[in-house]
Amino acid sequence: MTLQIESTEYLIVGGGAAGCVLANRLSRNPSNNVTLLEAGPDTLPDSTPEDILDTYPGRAMANMDYFWPSLKARRGNGDYLSTAGKNPAFFHQARVIGGGSSINAQIALRGLPRDFDTWAEQGAKGWDWESVLPFFRKLETDVDFENHMHGDTGPVIVRRVPRAKWDPFTQAVGNVWAEQGHAYVKDMNGDASDGFSSVPFSNDGHVRWSAARSYLPNDVRSRPNLRILANTEVTRVRFEGKRAVGVDAQHKGKAISINAEHVILSAGGIHTPKLLMLSGIGPKEHLAEVGIPVVLDKPGVGTNLQDHPSIYASCFMPTDIRTGPHYIGPASYLRYSSGVEGCPESDMVMISAGRSGWHAVGRQLATLVPFIGIPFSRGYVRLKSKEWQQEPDVCFNFLDDIRDRQRMVSAFRMSAELLMHSSLSKVIDNPFPSMFTERVVNLSIPNMKNRAVTKLAASLLDIGSGVRTFLMDHFVNEGPQLIDLLNDEAAMTDYVCNAVVSLWHPSCTCRMGTADDPLAVTDNQGKVFGIDRLIIADASAMPSVPTTNTNLPTLMLAERIADKLLAEKARTARVA
Incomplete structure (x- = not known):
């Protein structure tokens, strides 16, 4: 029996770094009803575990309670690898509120201006450096620099040793x-x-400032229009024709269904394409292989996997x-x-x-x-079966x-x-x-x-x-x-x-681009081509991986897509 949860306006799938940003920004308007779903545990502001708060990242990174327990990834398939080198190994992908920002090295680098100018050249119009810089400033309070390049009122503390x-x-x-x-x-x-x-760090010298700590403090969590459901794994997006209308999920072992006016996928570079394919959006030949009815043929879903070897x-x-x-x-x-x-x-x-x-x-x-x-090498994410419990085949094709x-x-x-x-x-x-x-x-x-x-x-x-x-x-x-x-x-x-190993920056598997690009999955606002009311806002939407750790670029991307959604709603309200 599936329990029907009351509907919501904005349903955010994934409480990682991007999901925390979206939950905060979208619920700031009291007229917006927002629900955030996280597959892993929540960590409340007043009872965050010490290993997550620790400014030394090694403790949280070693705690297996914060990761997808059966996710594995392969270096590649090439003949330059030994048989053992091709074997899949456990992959550290965060499964906790705040996502990677709760367990990572806390490196708070933006990347280079050319990274974002390249995004624009690759079809993500409006994501050039000059356009994204205001959102990097918006998200941070840099305690070391006070100039036009830095923010001083943002939720994320940035400092250097x-x-x-x-x-x-x-x-x-x-x-x-x-x-x-x-x-x-x-x-x-x-x-x-x-x-x-x-190195700029996202900590104040005493505790980590994860996306959960920065964007979901007690005053935000107390908003009556924001609901957070932890330990809730989404199994598929539901559609009516070519419109997303909600999700099916498992909440603490029970099947639930939630209707939504907008479904926002923020499950990351591996699990966002997995969820799209489970829902029937992906390469049609691959979906047919695993027995999933095709809702929309999207060859770019799960391709273009990038990371930093x-x-x-x-x-x-x-x-x-x-x-x-x-x-x-x-x-x-x-x-x-x-x-x-x-x-x-x-x-x-x-x-x-x-x-x-x-x-x-x-x-x-x-x-x-x-x-x-x-990196120039490209990998992929593919389903092993149509069962949602089965982790996907992740191959980075490093080197x-x-x-x-x-x-x-x-x-x-x-x-x-x-x-x-x-x-x-x-x-x-x-x-x-x-x-x-x-x-x-x-x-x-x-x-x-x-x-x-x-x-x-x-x-x-x-x-x-x-x-x-x-x-x-x-x-x-x-x-x-x-x-x-x-x-x-x-x-x-x-x-x-x-x-060679991953630096745990899987990205670019549902990249932004133009409508005439067969491998682009979303437009420059994160909207999935061919599907109404379905949005992607996480590292999977990046056209190419930035020249640095991906935490700050992911926060920036979520800030900007939230801003676009709020602006779109304001325009609609004015027209009405």
Whole structure:
């Protein structure tokens, strides 16, 4: 038996970063009736878990309660991958109010102006840099800069760790970058130059400012025209002809149905295309394969999957380096140009982090994380069956394009050589190629066993260089020796292809574009072509992934689509 819930005007599917923005902005007008559905748990402002509030992101990222439990993804299918490298692995996709903003690294970067000018060139008219900048300013309160490039009244707190307060590892990395000719950029959200900078974070130095904390405080939640239903997974969108009229869902194990005048999908780069295909909107041949009646043939749904392929190189830090008054964590961010033929400038990024986990061993390890800011490879999301409980087939096709392969190998070499630089050898020891393996994931789960195991391991690593080298080589490092990879280009290429991982920025699977583009799914207002009253407002609507972490661009996108919806309603009211 399906329980019918009273109808709503705006039904938002997905309480992630974009959904929180939409719920706030649309319900600000008391005449709008708004319902927000979140598949995972809600976290109330006065009882938000400590790991989500923590300014160090490793604790929340390790808590499996905040993720889709059976979602997996594959690197790719190409012959440049080993059999093991093609196997699907657990994919960290947030399933909690606030979405990625509740568990991510809190990096609050906008991307480059050219990212959004490219969106406009790709058919998303009105999404150029000059058009989106006001919405970046609207969403933030930047505590470090007061000028025309920054906001001071927005809900999201943005601040940086000053260079003088970086940990010794990151200080040393920054000094080497400067020696190599990279300039120091004071404000990466206002200056598009290459160089390194203090990372802007979405926290105030004490607690995380997720989209849930920023956009859904108590006063917003108390609005009588806003309803939030957590633990509610939507199973399909319902239609009357070519008009969306509501959704079917599972709420705490019970079937419910909700009618709506507008259905807004904000379920993210993986689950928004999944839900569209379950509802009959997608490539008709694929829908026929899994036995789903076609409501609308949309070849672009689930195609064009993009993310930032990344890889890790780590090292051990002696006690005196990892202790003291300095900030310990990801603090510095290098943007640089690869110089690879056919690639744009400012196409690469490297993050320096003076801490690699919440546990005792994580505090002993520092990590460099290079990633491709502008990837050329494209993946896909496809259904495995017509059953809503079944997670989709997610394949990123990382490094499928030879330019991506060349750049990732070069970035890994650059990281390895940096860790072996004479200036770094004064503050670190035992550099090694680190991998985000299943063993690392399991050891990162915050529980008593892992606390005890890592505490014991950390004490052994601190005994002395001989013991540490043995343990690092035989237990910590799951890959080959770094020096061996540096001396063998073929071995390095093979290693990189099979060790590359997602930076957890899946996007672009339902991209905006023009009506004559067969692969565009929505217009420049997020409206799905061919379906009335169905809107997409999340990272899946991006035409191409920005050259940075996707949290702030996603917030901006949701702010702008909410603004368009409110303006449209105001126009309709004036005409009436």
